[in-house]
């Protein structure tokens with residue numbers, strides 16, 4: 001029997017090399033969207049490779065509180081959709097824990113209902129910006145209130161969601177998705193103009209579920225009305241989880257791994273382009289049987305990296321991987337600059353502050369900027385750090401042990417369960433050595 005790991009505190013012993021063929025759990029962003037669209041479709045949908053994690057389970061429990069039947073079966077999740085107008089008023093407030101994606105996607109759906117709802121989260125989520133979603137939904141006729149721009153979010157019944165033309169005000173796929181989900185209920189067509197390319201999973205899944213939508217880098221045009229749905233869909237492995245294995249392999253000596261069945265949607269894989277610019281030996285091959293999302297395999301070999309100025313156009317395409325870009329920069333020769341990344345301040349932690357603290361603890365010279373960081377590559381020592389309550393910071397700190405001079409102790413790591421529950425088991429199978437020091 002596998003020993004259960006207490007995820008409060010984890011010690012990453014300096015590891016030698018990684019090798020093997022592996023896979024990662026289903027994509028978090030796509031899992032949330034699969035729940036939300038299945039519940040308002042007119043089909044019963046079997047969702048294969050659903051990410052069973054703390055965050056996605058918050059979307060699931062919200063769907064259940066809205067009267068949707070959801071069953072976890074052997075190998076898939078089954079959701080019985082009730083159509084656009086079949087949701088029931090929730091008897092209690094909807095609690096979204098740490099999951100920003102859940103809260104923002106549900107704001108889009110709930111702002112179009114004929115009943116009221118209250119959306120809340122844990123202390124981290126209740127301090128993240130929600131007014132950025134509300135302001136754009138109000139342009140469509142939604143009635144949303146909150147104090148100081150933060151949850152709890154109070155949504156009141158709306159007369160009618162209005163189809164209109166507006167511009168996305170922040171580079172956020174979550175805000176964009178809330179608008180598109182509300183647009184399903186609009187009285188006419190919705191046009192959304194955008195200045196940034198952000199992940200397009202909502203657009204792709206809406207299309208897959210039968211919605212009339214056209215989209216390019218600058219404009220999304222969407223028709224209102226029913227979505228038919230699908231009886232089954234398969235979610236690709238999460239590129240953002242694969243990213244930890246990719247960097248661990250690049251940084252460790254004499255290493256090579258292959259990760260199979262990973263999502264390779266180009267709006268998510270900016271991290272690969274950044275690493276390749278830094279000198280990484282990475283190749284991808286696309287699976288010819290990819291469905292509504294491109295997927296394939298990634299082959300990675302140990303590489304010597306050099307510093308770069310990260311191009312602005314790759315920031316939104318690598319937003320969740322920027323902590324790993326910081327770590328890559330810390331191990332690279334020369335200086336790396338990341339700018340135009342102030343969105344990092346609004347994630348599960350302020351990731352500019354968190355990465356400055358983490359790299360400083362590991363003896364790397366780093367300068368915090370308003371909208372990014374400047375990092376001078378050097379020699380990573382060991383150290384003892386806190387995750388700032390952020391799953392991606394916790395996993396980045398543990399990955400640093402692949403190139404550190406000694407061990408790294410990370411506190412407050414239980415949050416890894418929000419996105420990659422079997423992270424420790426997966427990386428240990430490949431050759432890393434992470435333990436719970438209290439066991």
Ligand code: S3P
Nearest residue numbers: 029101171172173174175319320
């Ligand atoms: C997500 C979008 C991104 C990302 C988050 C997941 C999504 O957030 O950081 O982890 O599923 O749409 P923003 O939309 O706020 O940039």
